[in-house]
Amino acid sequence: MAVRRGVLRRLAAHPTGRAGLLLTGALIAAVLVGPLVIEHSPTAIDLARKLRAPDGANLLGTDQFGRDQLARVLEGGRRSLGAAALVMVGAMGISLTIGVTAGMAGRLLDAVAMRVVDVLLALPGLILALAVVGVLGPSFTNLMLAMVISSWAYYARLARSYVLAARQRGDIMAARMAGIGWPRIVAGHIVPAVATQLIVVATLDLGGVIVAIASLSFLGLGVQPPDAEWGAMLSESRLFFSTAPWLLAAPATAILLAVTAANLIGDALRDVAAPGREGTG
Amino acid sequence: MPAPVTFPLVAGGLVKRYGRGSKQVTAVANASLRLRAGEIVGIHGASGSGKSTLLRLLAGVERPTAGTVRLQGRATDARRPHPAPGAAMPILQDPVGSLDPRWPIWRSITEPLTAPHRPRRPARSERRELAARQLATVGLQGIDLDALPGELSRGQCQRVAILRALVAEPAVVLADEPTSALDVSVSAGILHLLAGMAERGAALVVVSHDLAMLDVLCHHLLPMHAGHLGQPP
Amino acid sequence: MTTEPVLAYRRVSVVYPGGAWAARDIDLVLGAGSCLALVGESGCGKTTIARAAVGILPEGTRVEGSIRVCGAEVAGASRSVMRQLRGRAIGYVGQDPYEACNPLHRVGRHVAEAWLAHGRRPPPGAVSRRLGSLGIPSPDVTAKRYPHEWSGGMLQRATIAAASAHVPPVIVADEPTTALDADRADAVLRDLRATGAAVLLVSHDLAAVAGHAEQVAVCYGGRIVEIGPAHAVMGDPRHPYTRALLTATPRLGCGLPTPLPGAPPLPTDHRRRCPFTDRCPEAVDACEQQVPPLVGGVACLRR
Numbered sequence: 001m002a003v004r005r006g007v008l009r010r011l012a013a014h015p016t017g018r019a020g021l022l023l024t025g026a027l028i029a030a031v032l033v034g035p036l037v038i039e040h041s042p043t044a045i046d047l048a049r050k051l052r053a054p055d056g057a058n059l060l061g062t063d064q065f066g067r068d069q070l071a072r073v074l075e076g077g078r079r080s081l082g083a084a085a086l087v088m089v090g091a092m093g094i095s096l097t098i099g100v101t102a103g104m105a106g107r108l109l110d111a112v113a114m115r116v117v118d119v120l121l122a123l124p125g126l127i128l129a130l131a132v133v134g135v136l137g138p139s140f141t142n143l144m145l146a147m148v149i150s151s152w153a154y155y156a157r158l159a160r161s162y163v164l165a166a167r168q169r170g171d172i173m174a175a176r177m178a179g180i181g182w183p184r185i186v187a188g189h190i191v192p193a194v195a196t197q198l199i200v201v202a203t204l205d206l207g208g209v210i211v212a213i214a215s216l217s218f219l220g221l222g223v224q225p226p227d228a229e230w231g232a233m234l235s236e237s238r239l240f241f242s243t244a245p246w247l248l249a250a251p252a253t254a255i256l257l258a259v260t261a262a263n264l265i266g267d268a269l270r271d272v273a274a275p276g277r278e279g280t281g
Numbered sequence: 282m283p284a285p286v287t288f289p290l291v292a293g294g295l296v297k298r299y300g301r302g303s304k305q306v307t308a309v310a311n312a313s314l315r316l317r318a319g320e321i322v323g324i325h326g327a328s329g330s331g332k333s334t335l336l337r338l339l340a341g342v343e344r345p346t347a348g349t350v351r352l353q354g355r356a357t358d359a360r361r362p363h364p365a366p367g368a369a370m371p372i373l374q375d376p377v378g379s380l381d382p383r384w385p386i387w388r389s390i391t392e393p394l395t396a397p398h399r400p401r402r403p404a405r406s407e408r409r410e411l412a413a414r415q416l417a418t419v420g421l422q423g424i425d426l427d428a429l430p431g432e433l434s435r436g437q438c439q440r441v442a443i444l445r446a447l448v449a450e451p452a453v454v455l456a457d458e459p460t461s462a463l464d465v466s467v468s469a470g471i472l473h474l475l476a477g478m479a480e481r482g483a484a485l486v487v488v489s490h491d492l493a494m495l496d497v498l499c500h501h502l503l504p505m506h507a508g509h510l511g512q513p514p
Numbered sequence: 515m516t517t518e519p520v521l522a523y524r525r526v527s528v529v530y531p532g533g534a535w536a537a538r539d540i541d542l543v544l545g546a547g548s549c550l551a552l553v554g555e556s557g558c559g560k561t562t563i564a565r566a567a568v569g570i571l572p573e574g575t576r577v578e579g580s581i582r583v584c585g586a587e588v589a590g591a592s593r594s595v596m597r598q599l600r601g602r603a604i605g606y607v608g609q610d611p612y613e614a615c616n617p618l619h620r621v622g623r624h625v626a627e628a629w630l631a632h633g634r635r636p637p638p639g640a641v642s643r644r645l646g647s648l649g650i651p652s653p654d655v656t657a658k659r660y661p662h663e664w665s666g667g668m669l670q671r672a673t674i675a676a677a678s679a680h681v682p683p684v685i686v687a688d689e690p691t692t693a694l695d696a697d698r699a700d701a702v703l704r705d706l707r708a709t710g711a712a713v714l715l716v717s718h719d720l721a722a723v724a725g726h727a728e729q730v731a732v733c734y735g736g737r738i739v740e741i742g743p744a745h746a747v748m749g750d751p752r753h754p755y756t757r758a759l760l761t762a763t764p765r766l767g768c769g770l771p772t773p774l775p776g777a778p779p780l781p782t783d784h785r786r787r788c789p790f791t792d793r794c795p796e797a798v799d800a801c802e803q804q805v806p807p808l809v810g811g812v813a814c815l816r817r
Contacts, residue, residue, distance in 0.1 A: 170371070170379025171389065173342050174442070178449050179366020179396035189381050196383075327695040420775075434777070464555035464718065466774035469762040473770060490695055493721075493764040497771060 010272040011265070017272060020264030027261055031077035040068035042075040043226045051244050061246040063236065067226075073250050076228035081258060083144050084210045088202050090148040091155055096195060098152070099159025103167070104186060114160070120153035126212065133221045140229070143222040147212060155198055162194040200273050204266035207259035214255055230255050286354040289368070289452035289484045290316045295338050295348035297331075308334040312348070312510040314503070316484035318452065321476070323499030324488045324510065331508040332488040336457050339486060340371060353452055366398045370446035372475070374458035376438035380430040386441050387412035387426040393449035411448075419444045419474055436467035443474050454478055456487045460494055472498050519543045520683045520712045521567060521604075524580040526589065528562050531574035534781035536562040537736045540579070541808065542714075546683060549706075549713040551723040551744070554733030555759075557778055563733070564686045564716045568606045569596035584683055601628055605677030605711065609689040611669035615661040621672050622657030628679035636679075644675040648705050667698030671705055678709040685711040691722065721763055724748045732756045735779045735789025742811040752812045755790045788815070 011017035035042070040058070046066035054061040060069035102113040120128070132146035166172065166189065175185050214231030216222050223229040230251040237247035297309040308331045316322055326332040337343040339350055341362040350357045355364040370393070373379040380389050391408035403411070409426055416422050419440040430438050439459065446454055459475065460468035476498060479485050489495055495502055504511040521544035528537040537559040544550050552560045566577050567588055577589040583604050588596070600606070608614050615624045622641050629636040645653035648671045661669055670690060677685055687706055691699035703726040706713050717723040724730055724744045731741040732753065740753035751757045761772040776793040788794070788801045796816050806813045 169381075170373040170375065170442075171381040171384075173340065173373070174371050174379060174445060175392060176342060176363060177340055177367070177369055177371055178393035179363060179398050180392065181397055184395070192383055193381075327697070465720075465759060465771075466555060466762045468764075469771040469773035470775070472764070473773060476770060491764070492696070493766050496766045497764040497768060 007269075007273060011268050014268040014272055016264050017268030020261055020266075020268055023257065023261035024265060027077070027081065027258060031074050031081060034074035035071065035078070038068070038071050038074065040071040042067060042071040042228045044068075051240065053244070054246055060250045061244065063244070063247055064240065069233075069247065069250050072228040072233060073230070073254050076230050076233055076251065077254060077258075079140065079223060079227070079229045080210060080213060080231070080255075083140065083147075083213050084206060084258075087144050087147040087151070087209055087213070088206060090144070091152045092195075092198055092202055094148065094152040095155035095159050096191070096198060099156040100163055100186065100191060100194060102156070103160040103163025104182070104190075110160075114157070117153045117157050120150070121157070123150075125150040126215070129212070129216055130219075130221065133216065138221045138224065140217075140223045140227070143213065143216050146216070146221075147209065151209070155202065158201060159194050159198055162197050163190055166190045166193050196273055200266070200269050203262060203269050206262035206266065210255060210258050210262065214251075287317065288315050288351075289318055289353055290314075290339065290486070291349075291351040292339055293349050295335065295350065296346045297334050297338055297343065298346045307508050309338060309345075309510075310508040312338075312505075312508075314486075314510065316453070316486065318482050318484055319479050320501070321479045321485040321487065321499045323495030323502045324486065324505050325490070325492055325495050325502055326488075326505035327490055329507075330505045332505045333457055335505070335510065336455050336486065336488050339453075340369060340455050365452075366396055367393055367449040368451055369453040369455055370449045370451040372439070372442055372446060372454060372456040372459045374461050376435045376442055376462060377430050377433075379442050380438055382430055385427040385429060386424070386433070389430075390415070390441060390445050390448060393445065412444075415444055415448065418447065420470060434467075436463050436471070439463060439467075439471055440474070443471070443478075447478065451483055454483050454485045456485060458489050458491075459487065461489065461491065468494070518546075518585070519582075520546050520584050521714060522580075522582045523563070523567075524582075526563070526566065526577065526579035526581055528559070528566055528571065529576040529578070530781065531572070532782075535736055535784070536575075536781055537566075539805075540738060542731060542738070542741075544684065544712045544714060546712055547710060548729065549715055549727040550729040550731060551715045551717060551720075551727035552731050552733055553717050553720045553723065555718055555778065557781075558733040559736040559781075560716045560733045561688055564688050564714055567684075567714065568600060568604055568686050569593075570606070597631075601631055601677075601682065602680045603682055603684065605680075605682040605685040607670070607673050607677045607685060607687040607690045607706070609692050611666060611673050611693070612661055614673050615669065617661050620658050620660055621664060621669070624661070625657070625672060625676045625679065628676045640679070641675075644679055645672060648672075648675050648708075649701075650675075665698075666694050667702060670694060670698075670702050674702070674705050674709065678711060681709075682711055684714065685709060686714045686716075688716045689718065690715070692718070696722075720748070720759060721765075732759070735783075736781065737789055737805070737813065738808060739790065739813045740811060741808070746811075752817055753790075753814050754794045754796050754816075758793075758795075788813075 011021060044067060048066065049062050050064055050066040052058055052062045058068045060073060062068060098113055102110045128150040129146040132149055133142050136142040172185060172189055214234065217229045217231030218235040223232050233251040234248065240247050293313050295309055295312040299306045299308060312335055314322065324332050338345050341357045344359055353365040353368045357364055387409045390412045394408060395402050412426055416424060421437060421440050424437065456475065460471050463471065475485060487495060487499060523540045523542040526537065526540040527535065529535055540563055542550065552563060554560045562571065565571050567581050567583060569588060569591065579589060581588040583599060586599060586603065615621065625641045625644060626636045641657055642653040645657060650656055650668060650671060685706065691702050694702060699722060707726060715723055715727055727744050730744045730747040731738050732755065734755050740747060740756045747756060751760055758774045762774050764771050774793060779789050786805050787803065788806050791797045791801045800815050806815045
């Protein structure tokens with residue numbers, strides 16, 4: 001626990017980390033609290049007020065159905081960001097399990113696991129996601145499932161290499177010689193080290209996941225109307241690009257901010273994640 | 282405590298080969314040695330002589346291609362590489378790398394007490410207390426129990442590693458270049474600690490390229506070259 | 515042979531970007547062809563002092579005082595001036611030859627860099643000749659191999675070949691033998707002397723380098739605490755730190771060495787006192803109140 005507390009504090013002390021934490025905090029607060037506070041509903045249709053530019057009543061304007069864009073961006077944010085987080089957590093969980101198993105297991109199990117990983121890595125992520133959604137049918141849940149399936153393999157391979165490196169460490173040797181069993185060593189020494197390293201990599205990739213989810217939704221494979229989601233909103237704005245550019249600007253800016261926040265935190269985390277600091281020689 | 286044996290560490294005909302066919306490399310060729318309690322044996326060799334591999338074979342963390350290792354009278358084999366848990370403990374070249382970077386030092390120091398073969402596993406508070414009481418024995422009095430290895434100097438980390446070894450009450454200590462990464466003024470203190478372990482009854486094997494260091498510390502010196510361990514006197 | 519020093523430090527201090535002092539009031543003089551060993555333990559500032567002459571200190575580090583290489587001022591010199599001097603007036607050999615050489619380039623290319631860095635091509639056969647003069651067997655063939663195919667000792671000889679390609683009058687060698695075995699270490703030090711250049715040799719191992727240097731300077735807490743002929747410093751050390759260092763060094767046939775408890779002062783400690791006071795067996799009150807001047811080769815109030 002002490003180490004995790006330390007990481008947050010170190011992130012806040014790091015200039016990039018501070019910026020990332022502030023932006024992330026603002027985004028999360030906005031999408032969690034915003035929809036409760038705003039008077040407009042994201043799905044309420046009001047044809048009398050359709051395609052209005054941003055004004056006093058609708059801060060980000062309205063779309064072709066008269067739906068308030070600010071409400072849709074905030075509501076959509078819950079889906080986009082929530083999905084990104086869930087996908088990451090799911091992919092991390094699976095990859096950590098498989099990676100640690102492969103790294104600690106005998107040669108046969110390791111070889112089998114890595115061949116499965118090889119096959120999945122050979123298929124381009126987006127194509128794989130398309131295939132999964134194609135089989136299961138378009139829905140937001142299936143989109144998240146597809147993303148998890150197409151991304152765990154990469155992290156599993158990383159996790160396995162981290163495990164192989166950790167096995168060589170002196171503290172592991174001392175624990176073995178002291179008579180500590182492998183399960184305790186894996187749980188106490190190896191998994192925390194590998195998980196931390198994976199989290200740093202995952203955070204740097206988070207921006208890409210947000211964009212990938214938006215892309216799949218853009219293609220119509222995610223949320224179904226009338227649900228709001230940033231990628232789907234981008235897709236809907238295509239027809240009105242010249243007449244109502246605010247319909248494009250709102251979700252695009254939201255995606256930009258989210259990806260920036262993730263990258264800022266990821267960059268800072270990479271600098272800061274090593275526990276303790278070595279003095280100069 | 283198990284009944285003491287005459288020779289806590291006996292190795293016979295140890296061989297370690299890597300690879301196959303024409304690319305095969307013999308890291309250790311037919312090494313044998315025998316230590317009594319309180320004896321310090323130094324193995325002197327350049328890098329690539331196989332001395333570190335030999336130490337790993339003695340430690341049971343690598344399986345020999347041929348030959349036997351007996352720790353406290355119990356033979357190690359493929360199925361049970363550590364038949365006498367806690368009987369041997371390591372002191373390694375990279376002091377900071379031999380400690381878990383995420384564990385506060387009290388946890389690393391008392392880890393051997395959590396081994397399953399021990400009659401009972403002490404509670405966290407007990408472990409912290411024990412670590413606190415023992416710090417002075419390795420000259421670490423005043424150091425924060427919750428410090429992480431990255432916050433300590435290399436010399437301090439090596440002392441933590443030595444304390445961890447002492448906590449296990451080993452019959453044998455295997456040291457691989459214990460002072461090579463340390464400054465001269467710091468090494469001297471470590472050498473005294475190692476000598477102290479032997480005085481308290483542990484058998485030590487110290488492997489190094491530093492002849493002067495081995496000469497002042499060890500009772501006997503064995504040369505190692507290209508996998509061949511010299512004959513004991 | 516001229517008596518003008520080829521490398522001279524006058525009241526040189528080095529400050530890190532954060533304000534910590536790495537080195538203070540350093541005075542060193544190196545005559546043509548001679549060797550001065552700058553010895554001390556981790557954090558004493560010896561590496562910083564040496565790197566100041568080559569201009570490879572981290573961005574933002576401030577160098578006060580004067581460092582002259584063959585008369586040319588190096589402290590605070592511009593990057594273009596340093597680029598001209600490096601290789602031609604002053605060469606550098608680092609600790610890890612595998613880090614110094616690009617693993618994707620053949621070793622011959624690394625030696626050729628000595629010319630390429632100045633926008634010229636090496637004269638035909640020059641690379642092989644330099645490698646051969648340093649005892650590398652079959653230099654034409656071995657130069658075509660990659661760094662990982664060379665042993666550490668041989669590769670360090672190759673870096674010496676590169677550093678001495680233009681026969682610079684000064685070579686700075688920063689722990690050149692730390693990564694090597696004892697017998698290789700000796701050979702590398704001999705090669706360094708054989709280049710004919712004046713060598714500023716940085717090392718943490720007093721015993722290993724004293725046999726190869728005419729002068730030894732002992733560094734502690736960013737200051738020079740003792741300086742003199744090698745045999746004098748080693749055989750009859752006067753400063754309490756030098757004495758403690760020697761008694762802490764294991765020696766064949768002697769018993770366990772005497773430990774030196776405590777730790778050196780931090781670079782952020784700005785107090786004007788003898789840096790060794792806290793650990794000195796002969797310290798008196800006066801030692802806390804002023805920095806002992808370096809007089810007669812020793813910086814100690816008790817001498």
